[in-house]
Amino acid sequence: MTRLSPDFNPALRVLHWLMAALVLAMLFIGVFMVSTSGPAYGTLLALHRPIGIAILVLVVLRLPLRLATGAPALPEDLAPLQKRIAWGSHVLLYAALFALPLIGWGMLSAGGYPVRLGDGIVLPPILPHDLALYALLRAVHTAIALAFFALILLHLAAALMHGLVRRDGVLRSMTIGHHRSSPPSAADDDKSGETATLPT
Amino acid sequence: MPMFDRRTISAFALIGATVLALLTGFAWAAGWLGPRRISGGDITTALEANSGGVKPGYRRAHAKGLCFTGDFAANGRGSALSTARTLHAGTLPVLGRFSLAGGNPLAGDGRNVFHSMALLLKTPDGQEWRMALDHTPIFPVADVASFITLQRATTPDPKTGKPDPAVLKALLAAHPEVKAFQGYMAKAVLPNSFANATYYSINAFRFTDAGGTTRFVRWQFVPEAPLAGLDKQHLDQLPRDALFQEMIARTAKGPSRWHLLLVEANPGDVTDKATVAWQGPHRTIDAGTLTIRATQPEETGSCRDFNFDPTILPEGIALSDDPLLAARAKGYSSSFTRRAAEGPHPSAVGEDLAKGAQQ
Numbered sequence: 001m002t003r004l005s006p007d008f009n010p011a012l013r014v015l016h017w018l019m020a021a022l023v024l025a026m027l028f029i030g031v032f033m034v035s036t037s038g039p040a041y042g043t044l045l046a047l048h049r050p051i052g053i054a055i056l057v058l059v060v061l062r063l064p065l066r067l068a069t070g071a072p073a074l075p076e077d078l079a080p081l082q083k084r085i086a087w088g089s090h091v092l093l094y095a096a097l098f099a100l101p102l103i104g105w106g107m108l109s110a111g112g113y114p115v116r117l118g119d120g121i122v123l124p125p126i127l128p129h130d131l132a133l134y135a136l137l138r139a140v141h142t143a144i145a146l147a148f149f150a151l152i153l154l155h156l157a158a159a160l161m162h163g164l165v166r167r168d169g170v171l172r173s174m175t176i177g178h179h180r181s182s183p184p185s186a187a188d189d190d191k192s193g194e195t196a197t198l199p200t
Numbered sequence: 201m202p203m204f205d206r207r208t209i210s211a212f213a214l215i216g217a218t219v220l221a222l223l224t225g226f227a228w229a230a231g232w233l234g235p236r237r238i239s240g241g242d243i244t245t246a247l248e249a250n251s252g253g254v255k256p257g258y259r260r261a262h263a264k265g266l267c268f269t270g271d272f273a274a275n276g277r278g279s280a281l282s283t284a285r286t287l288h289a290g291t292l293p294v295l296g297r298f299s300l301a302g303g304n305p306l307a308g309d310g311r312n313v314f315h316s317m318a319l320l321l322k323t324p325d326g327q328e329w330r331m332a333l334d335h336t337p338i339f340p341v342a343d344v345a346s347f348i349t350l351q352r353a354t355t356p357d358p359k360t361g362k363p364d365p366a367v368l369k370a371l372l373a374a375h376p377e378v379k380a381f382q383g384y385m386a387k388a389v390l391p392n393s394f395a396n397a398t399y400y401s402i403n404a405f406r407f408t409d410a411g412g413t414t415r416f417v418r419w420q421f422v423p424e425a426p427l428a429g430l431d432k433q434h435l436d437q438l439p440r441d442a443l444f445q446e447m448i449a450r451t452a453k454g455p456s457r458w459h460l461l462l463v464e465a466n467p468g469d470v471t472d473k474a475t476v477a478w479q480g481p482h483r484t485i486d487a488g489t490l491t492i493r494a495t496q497p498e499e500t501g502s503c504r505d506f507n508f509d510p511t512i513l514p515e516g517i518a519l520s521d522d523p524l525l526a527a528r529a530k531g532y533s534s535s536f537t538r539r540a541a542e543g544p545h546p547s548a549v550g551e552d553l554a555k556g557a558q559q
Contacts, residue, residue, distance in 0.1 A: 028229040035231030037238050037344050037530035042511060042519050045529075111536070112506050114328045120515045122326035131505050135541035149226060153219050160218065164211035 003070035006169060007177035012069060015062045016174055019055060019097070026051050026100075027149050034142075049104070050117045056101035063094060075168040089155060096148040102126075103144065107137035238344050240530030244538060246351035247531070251303025257545030258305045260535035262316055262332075265299035266394075266444050266549050267501025270455065270492040272321055278487030281417055281462055282407035284516035285323040287487055294490065295320050297503035298394045298447060301334075306548050310430070310438030312390055317399040317421065318508035319490070327514040330506075332528070333399035333421065335391060339474035340381035344527035350378060377475040389429035394447040395456040395492075396425040403510070403525050404471040406518040407462070416465035416520060418478065421458035421490055444549050451495045458490040472521040497550040504544060507536040 003009075008016070026048065033044035074083050108115050109125030111134035116122050127133060163171030172178060204212075227233045247260040255263060272294045278287030286292065300307070301314035315335040322328045341347045353371040354363045372379045391397035399421045407417040430438070439445070450456065464483040470476040498504040511519055511529040519525050546554070 028226065031226065031230035035229075035237050035239055037240055037243060037527045039521070039523055039526050041526040041530060111540070114322075114326060114512065116327070116512075120325065120327065122328075124326065129505060131540035132543065135537065138537055138540070153222060156222070157215055157219050160211075160215040164214060165208055 002073050006072045007173045007179070008071060009065065009069035010177070012062065012065055013174055013177070015058060015065070019058050019062070022051055022055050022058070023097070023148075023152070026055065027145060027152075030145055046118065049108075049115060052101040052104050053115075053117060053123070055097060056105075059094065059097040062097075066094075072170075072173045074170065075166070077168075086158070089151060089158075092151055093148075093155060096144060096151065099144055100141065100148060103137050103141045107134055107141055110134035110137055238348065238527075240534030242348060243344065243527065243531035244534040246348045246355075247303055247535070250351045250355045252356065255303060255305055255545075256542040257539050258303070259299075259539060260303050261531070262299035262301055262314070262318075263303050263305035264307055264444075264548055265297045265498060265503070266447060266547075267496040267498055267503035268296050268298065268451070268492045269494050269496070269501075270294050270296075270490065272319075272460070272488055272490050274460075274488035275486070277485050278460070278462055279410070280485060281409055281415060281464065282516040283410050284329065284407075284514040285325065285327060286321050286329045286514055287516075292321050292323065294492075295502055295506075296492075297498075297501075297506075297508065298444070298495075300443070305545070306440070306551070308436075308438065308440045309443040310435035312385055312432060312435065315391055315394060315397050315443070317394070317397075318503070320503075320506060320508065323514065328512050329514050329517065330508050330510060330512040331401065332508045332510045332532070334402055335397040335399055336381075336384065336388065337400045337402075337418075337420070337477050338381060338384065339402050339524065340378045341375065341524075342377060342473040342475045343523045344530075346375055346378075347524075347527060347531075350375070381475065389427060390432055390435075392428045392430045392443075392446075393425065393450065394443060395450055396423050396427045398422050398427075399458070401510070402474050403522045403528075404465060404469075404520045405513070406520055407464075408516055408518070414518075416469070416471040417462050418465070419460060419462045419487075422461055424457040424459070441548050441552055445552070448495050448549070451492060455491045455493045457492075460487045460490060461485070462487050472523070474522060474524050497553055498544075498547040499550040504547075507532050509533065 007013075029044045029048050029051070033041050033048060074086060078086075105115055105123065106127045109127040110130050112129045114122045115125070127137075159171050159174070162168055169178060224233065231237045231239070244260045248254045251260070251263070259265070270293075271291050272286070273291045274287050274289055276287070276289030278284070281287075296317060296319040299316045299318065300309060300311065301316065302311070317331075317333045319331045319333070320328060321330075341350050349371060353367045356362055357364050372382075401419045404416045404418050406414050408414045462485045463478065464485075465471055465478065466480070466482055469478045495501075496503075509529050509532045511525055513519070
């Protein structure tokens with residue numbers, strides 16, 4: 001559904017940036033905890049599961065909101081192929097937001113592990129205890145995570161292209177919006193403060 | 201598109217720099233850049249080499265094992281140290297595994313190595329307490345780097361079939377704790393049954409009580425059966441699966457019992473090194489009784505497909521600062537993931553049963 005307003009629904013914008021921070025943190029936590037057998041491992045693992053489930057909960061809220069409120073139309077001068085790529089990449093981003101936490105949960109279930117979130121909360125298994133299935137999902141979890149990070153980099157580069165090079169209002173539709181300024185095509189969409197910072 | 205102006209060029213540069221910065225940070229987090237980290241896979245690979253190569257489908261350490269089931273009857277006294285529901289008065293079903301150290305699933309039982317008991321206790325709310333206990337109160341090394349060094353130094357040379365004495369000598373010189381452990385193993389009684397050994401938590405853990413007080417605790421399962429030792433001079437004369445067959449026969453006649461003793465650290469006790477035993481009297485709580493009622497070969501028992509990762513703990517028990525804990529978690533996890541992909545293979549005990557059935 002195309003939205004008449006030039007901006008995403010404000011609640012969607014908040015969810016987008018909250019989830020962007022959580023997902024980036026998760027990807028970094030994930031690859032770090034896999035790489036080390038040092039003391040950081042326990043701390044990172046204790047963060048990884050509750051944040052993963054939090055992302056799942058947030059995307060369950062976000063997708064219906066996105067479907068109900070729609071997205072602003074892309075600029076008319078964008079090539080049809082580019083529009084199709086934009087659509088496809090967003091479908092994949094949403095798919096990864098669902099798939100990664102569900103596969104993580106399913107993988108632990110298949111491995112016979114408790115899915116402990118802390119504070120005495122343990123989620124029930126969603127798949128049977130089956131080591132062949134565990135091995136498969138464990139590999140898929142990594143593969144999707146790496147593909148997801150690559151997709152996020154493309155998404156970020158494309159968003160910055162819209163904001164800094166084309167200056168066509170697309171980036172602004174997910175940040176501060178257009179309500180205080182003139183029509184989207186004229187908006188000075190050069191906000192660059194949204195890029196994630198590196199962990200130290 | 202018009203010719204690129206200066207602003208467009210700097211915009212492209214900014215976009216490129218942003219993506220590159222994220223990529224670099226990610227590569228650092230993943231350990232692809234910067235100082236080399238020891239991963240779980242490094243631990244597992246060192247264990248595989250020590251066992252003379254990969255034994256597909258088996259645990260990379262403690263490959264030879266036997267499943268058991270029983271129950272744990274908590275008397276509630278452990279609640280003085282921890283809010284863990286496992287320690288509330290009541291009885292929980294238990295599954296576990298007896299094993300011997302080493303990566304060879306068909307090795308003989310006559311070896312002066314760890315005799316081990318793994319346990320999984322689960323409360324109805326889904327919380328689990330998994331343990332991997334050894335019959336020694338201490339471990340030969342304190343951290344993961346030393347563990348890998350130890351595995352490499354004790355890897356048999358393919359030519360001689362024995363570890364290189366020069367490498368071993370250098371290891372013992374650099375690691376007095378390994379030498380101390382060897383001295384302990386040489387003197388200590390090697391139990392002649394899985395049923396009469398005391399099994400120790402190895403590491404210290406943090407126990408938090410209902411009032412929020414946290415204490416360091418090690419624990420041990422003390423058997424009701426009196427300890428008797430194997431003749432260490434004639435270990436090579438022991439039939440291949442003697443200890444496992446003894447436990448199967450013993451359990452068929454009746455259950456074996458252990459008492460869970462929680463040992464609270466005294467001020468000054470070392471809580472972050474599994475190489476150091478706690479000396480002298482300690483406040484000790486008998487928290488309940490473990491009863492092992494049945495054994496099963498890994499082929500039909502339920503222990504085979506579990507990772508007895510001792511860092512899987514209920515609320516009320518947490519990790520200490522002992523660096524060996526993360527290393528154990530990662531090593532076990534890597535071994536579990538590798539064997540999961542390889543598929544299960546027959547156990548020594550299962551092999552004995554199959555032979556018996558043919559006769």
